[in-house]
Amino acid sequence: MRKKRFRYVGEYREGMKLEVGDIYRDASGVGFVVTTDRIQPVAATPDESDTPKNGKDGVDGRDGKDGRDGSPGEVKAWNHRGEYKRQQYSEGDVCESAGSSFLCIAPTKSEPPSRAWKLLAAKGEDGAIYHTSSHHTRTETVIGGPEKITAICDSDTPKGAVLYVSSGGHVDLACANGRPQTRAIGIATAAASAGQPVEYITVGPVSCETWSLTPGIVHYLDPAIPGGITAVYPTTVGQFVVVLGVATTTTSLNLSIHYHLEQS
Known part of the structure; x- marks a missing residue:
């Protein structure tokens, strides 16, 4: 059988004679090979039988084998050295x-x-400070909230009165003679009638022109006068020691309610 020889003849031109095995390209640059003895038409459109067709996709190859496991990493225990030293x-x-x-x-x-x-x-936040004494049987901490709060008062409240949270979320005059009125939370910054809103401060500087405090001395919630402040440390059994803060002037107090103790 005679082998066919291929011959590239360049771009197809009108009237060009082609033979089997001739390779040519059209004006767009697509290449073709003549595979029949049929005479090429005069028109510039190539014979469809000359257009190469794509073959079928091959079958995917098999997956390769997994690689070997790596060597175990080094395990190193931590060595606690205590407090930092240079x-x-x-x-x-x-x-x-x-x-x-x-x-x-x-x-x-x-x-x-x-x-x-x-x-x-990281270092945690400091907890509340608790104070103990040989003649105290129970220690509790009163934690102040926002600097200023407004609530409905149950009783007529003068400016400078110490308050506690009563029923229904209201406030009333605190007194260090029993629960719950011993749980002081703040001091009224203005007078208010019963059933009306009253503003009170829970921590920081507070003043009242009707006070008569002793500067530089710790003051406590009064166990006898509701809402009152005293510089006398309560010692009677059943009374509570509620520290309100240190007086800075005769009419000013650095409020810091941080614990109360029950005497026994």
Whole structure:
């Protein structure tokens, strides 16, 4: 059988004679090969039998085998070194500084925090301060809220009166002679009639022109006068020691209600 030879003849031109095996291209640059003995038409449109067709896609190959597992990593235990001291630390050392704990991630002598240290646990907030005494049987802390609050008062309330939270979320005159009226929360900054809103402050400087305080002395919730303030430490059994703060002038107090104690 005689083998066919291919011959590139360039771009097809009108009237060009083509033979089987001739390779040509049209004006758009698409290439064709003559595969029949049929005479090429005069028109510039190539014979459809000369147009190459795409073959079918091949079958996907099989997946390769999984690679081998890597070697186990090095396990290094942490070494607790206590409070930070100016000495050499290595990776894996743990120390404490200013209430926080840090992990050393690079050899260093620097004090944390720094690039050589990673924070493990930050210092928590300070808790409430509790005071104890040999003649106190129960200790509680009264925590102040926002600086100023407004609430409905159950009784006629003079300016400078110490208040506690009564039923229904109202406030009333506090007194250090029993519960719940001993749970002081603030001091009225203005007078108000019963059933009306009253503004009170829970912490910080507060003043009242009708007070007669002793500057520099701790003052307490009065166990005898509702809403009153006294510089006398309550000692009678059943009374409560509720610290209100330290007087800065005869009419000013640095309010800080932070605990109360029941005498027994």
